Amino acid sequence: MRKEQKMKILLAGYNVDYNLLRELKEKSAFGQDITPETISAAYARISRSPKPVDVLRQDARTEVEKARKSNRNIVFEMGHSSVAEHAVFNIDIIGVSRLLVEEIEKFRLCSYTEKSQRYVLFDKDFVVPEEIEQVGLTDLFVSTITMQNDFYHRLYGELRPYVFERNKALAENPANKSMLEGWAKEDARYAIALATETQLGMTINARNLELMLRRLAAVGLAEARLYSEQLYGATKDIAPSLIRYTQATDYERLTRRNLHEFCEVYAEKKESRSRQAIRLVWAMPDADTQAAAALLFASSGLSYDHCFNQARRMSLRDAKALFKTIFENIQAYDAVLRELENVEMQFELIMSASCFAQLKRHRMATIVSQDYDPSLGVTVPPAVRAIGRQKEFMAMIKKTNRIYELIKKKNPRAAAYVLTNAHRKRVLMKLNARELYHLARLRADQHAQWDIRNLSEKMLRQARQTMPLTLMMACGKDGFAVLQKKYF
Numbered sequence: 001m002r003k004e005q006k007m008k009i010l011l012a013g014y015n016v017d018y019n020l021l022r023e024l025k026e027k028s029a030f031g032q033d034i035t036p037e038t039i040s041a042a043y044a045r046i047s048r049s050p051k052p053v054d055v056l057r058q059d060a061r062t063e064v065e066k067a068r069k070s071n072r073n074i075v076f077e078m079g080h081s082s083v084a085e086h087a088v089f090n091i092d093i094i095g096v097s098r099l100l101v102e103e104i105e106k107f108r109l110c111s112y113t114e115k116s117q118r119y120v121l122f123d124k125d126f127v128v129p130e131e132i133e134q135v136g137l138t139d140l141f142v143s144t145i146t147m148q149n150d151f152y153h154r155l156y157g158e159l160r161p162y163v164f165e166r167n168k169a170l171a172e173n174p175a176n177k178s179m180l181e182g183w184a185k186e187d188a189r190y191a192i193a194l195a196t197e198t199q200l201g202m203t204i205n206a207r208n209l210e211l212m213l214r215r216l217a218a219v220g221l222a223e224a225r226l227y228s229e230q231l232y233g234a235t236k237d238i239a240p241s242l243i244r245y246t247q248a249t250d251y252e253r254l255t256r257r258n259l260h261e262f263c264e265v266y267a268e269k270k271e272s273r274s275r276q277a278i279r280l281v282w283a284m285p286d287a288d289t290q291a292a293a294a295l296l297f298a299s300s301g302l303s304y305d306h307c308f309n310q311a312r313r314m315s316l317r318d319a320k321a322l323f324k325t326i327f328e329n330i331q332a333y334d335a336v337l338r339e340l341e342n343v344e345m346q347f348e349l350i351m352s353a354s355c356f357a358q359l360k361r362h363r364m365a366t367i368v369s370q371d372y373d374p375s376l377g378v379t380v381p382p383a384v385r386a387i388g389r390q391k392e393f394m395a396m397i398k399k400t401n402r403i404y405e406l407i408k409k410k411n412p413r414a415a416a417y418v419l420t421n422a423h424r425k426r427v428l429m430k431l432n433a434r435e436l437y438h439l440a441r442l443r444a445d446q447h448a449q450w451d452i453r454n455l456s457e458k459m460l461r462q463a464r465q466t467m468p469l470t471l472m473m474a475c476g477k478d479g480f481a482v483l484q485k486k487y488f
Helices: 017-026 038-044 053-062 064-077 081-086 098-104 130-134 138-166 172-192 204-217 222-235 250-267 287-300 304-313 316-327 338-342 353-359 382-386 390-410 414-418 433-444 450-466 479-485
Strands: 088-097 112-115 196-207 276-284 342-350 366-369 422-432
Touching: 038 053, 038 064, 038 081, 053 064, 064 081, 081 196, 081 204, 088 098, 088 130, 098 196, 098 204, 098 222, 112 304, 112 450, 130 138, 130 222, 130 414, 138 172, 138 382, 138 390, 138 414, 172 353, 172 382, 196 276, 204 222, 204 250, 222 316, 222 382, 276 450, 287 316, 287 338, 338 422, 338 433, 342 353, 342 433, 353 422, 353 450, 382 390, 382 450, 390 414, 422 433, 433 450, 433 479
Parallel strands: none
Antiparallel strands: 088 196, 112 196, 276 342, 342 422, 366 422
């Protein structure tokens, strides 16, 4: 007789607004702490207890201090840090600069939703860094940011009618008004600074929260240290057993600084290579063969060496048939098979701050960026040229660069605050073929912002030259139907 399966799927918890929790606790005179630590403690005990997990949760809720003691032992003494990942926080981050957001969003296993300069019109909202005040440059800094903001509003005022006039068919439908205004805002924003104040919502688990506290405390900016202090203040009483090491270590404080000093001697040597904005530095040799071998390995039960040899001996016809097999039923919203993660490539990219703000969201890739560098020039939106404002735009940039150099002499770290979304930096990006598919679907699409769309399309073209079969169906969502018809 077949034994009945005793499957249970129980809801252990979900996001609830903190103010609501506080109100409920006050109204009910609930005595014990309301904390995600009890879920972490219960899940930690799963491996060693015969009790059902829902009973373990009940036990942890009954004895919160005992649960906290268990967490401290398991996470910090035994080193099972993943237990802390079961405790999750939703954090409102208000009044931070765009420059600081780049530091915050370096943490790859968190979720962020940011106030968009593409959809929201900003009105002289900016941060005055403590470092600027300390060196007596506050008035100069404020006047520069004010100049940028005034120009930003003038640009938007001229770009808006230009966008509506150029897209008359879309403008006839009132439902498109917000979208068209957004196109004007996204081009005007190239004039505003990295000091621009913004806000975001962040979802983070306790393990990454502790890491963020430590690393942001080590960043050489007063704003970053203040952020770390306030983030700790907002969370320390909620899950004290999961957040212990919050102070900057010498490793985090000194390693980057020492690296910069070590590399100064090399930075003095002149580069002979031309500045190519998008360059495929490296791609896995025989990438299509490697991808084919991974596909055979996953579905054949054979050793990898045997699969690789078989893939290497495949005729072009058979190789195409293999890749068409995995793409035959794919739709624009489907993720390609994980086997394609075995094929990697690396790009060197020069991009605007506006473009980088979007690229950095692809956090499963490895993204290493240099500081912003005015010598790399700026990105001027084509629409700014079209309305005849390029000369004024570059005059604003020239003034900004002059103030940047003045600040840099006093405090090199804080100088970037005054730079605009048009200023550029170099980025090294390593990603696999599966990640490139995701990037292309989102950013090579006609609905994507033009700057990152141009970047993504060029990356895709270069990569496709080295792995045409692996990237057979890589494109923006809008181009998917065309490729599907071409191959199938």
